[in-house]
Amino acid sequence: MVAWGIKDEPEMAIECVLSEIQPLTLRNPNGTWSDGAITIFKNTFTAKSTIAQIYSVVGNVMSVNLLLPECLNACEKSVLENSFNKILIAEGYAEQVDEPYLSRDNHMSREMAFNSPDSLHLSFAPEPIEEDIDIESPSEKECRSKVDLKGPKSPLEMSFYSVSRKSQGMDINVEWSSVNSVLLDTHPMDPHNRMLVGGFIRQNKAGDRLTLRNTTLIPGVHGLPALITMVFAPRVQLRTDSNRTHLTGAICGLGCDPQTKKPYHSENDIELTFDTKFELSDLEVVSKTRY
Structure with missing residues (x-):
């Protein structure tokens, strides 16, 4: 049973993630940290204190740059820059990646607040409230034409293009019955391209569109x-x-x-x-x- 009065207890922990890195796709295509990376983390920080440089705080999740324990009493800039995030990259367990938009936006706001003389005011400044504007509907006389609308379309939906010169500029579609007919980008901040292979390709009569069948999405390994x-x-x-x-x-x-x-x-x-x-x-x- 839950102890009485537990809601009145202050929070003792906060969820943190390592900033500007992710598990190496080549070793961990599912996006989870490998056993080797977890072992290095345990050997480095078990029963030790350290410093976490806050990059951003979004959705009660803190994105941090984790310094090494020896940085607690160090003053040299070279030692302070040797973070655990960079060690994971050097050891081949992680790769550099851009932070999501909300994280970068929060990071810029924090830097502006830190460098401003009114930092306390900026830190707690409320978000501006946008007023709603009511627009009157057009009259029946003005509604004389029909417009075919397409969508809604997710901004995460992936688009395709051909790599051969012969088919450059053509529209590339996947057959509607295929499991890959609609693909969502699970890593929208990753600028690297992915490859989609089709077993059968059909061209329309106009010659400006290709339809793929029996497709396979290659894992998103960089390069x-x-x-x-x-x-x-x-x-x-x-x-x-x-x-x-x-x-x-x-x-x-x-x-x-x-x-x-x-x-x-x-x-x-x-x-x-x-x-x-x-x-x-x-x-x-x-x-x-x-x-």
Whole structure:
């Protein structure tokens, strides 16, 4: 039974999450922390005190940057910047991610309040109240035309586009009876692309729309669409930045004529823009996998 008067007891804990990171998708596609990450957390903080830098507070959930226990008595900036969040990234258990909009908005409000001389006033400033405006309905004489409305459409609904040059600009739809006919983005703040593969593709008579059947949504591992394309493409030509310091993309296709340098069936080429950093070691793994 619940003890009498428990409602009068003050709250003793608050829910916290680590800011600007998430479990590494490659190791944890379901979005939960792995046993290795939990073990590191226990070994680092069990029976120890630490400092949590508050990034934001949204919905009674505090997003924090967790400092290491040795930071309690440290004054050096390098020690204070060595947070547990960064250790998880360095150990390969987490990856950098942007905070949700509400979290970023709360973070900016907190910084403005902290840097303002009226910080106390800004911290407790109520949200502005927007007045409702009543708009009169149009008369029957004004309602002479019909407009077909589409929707409602969720802002989380994912859209598709073709990667081959031949079908660029076409509308891409998934057959209505498919389980993937409506896909919602579970990580809207993640800017990386995902890949949807169709077993059968049908083009309409006008030639401006493709309908996919027997589709499979590839797991959202960063860089996986580019890796799959480079592994199975007959020829791959890499792209670099102007300073040749890092790879920016690739053209995948049948290659080109060695004399004229013209591509074979260029309409079927796939031009990729890398949204993940690729090193030379990654390309060596791709080459070994191909051959």
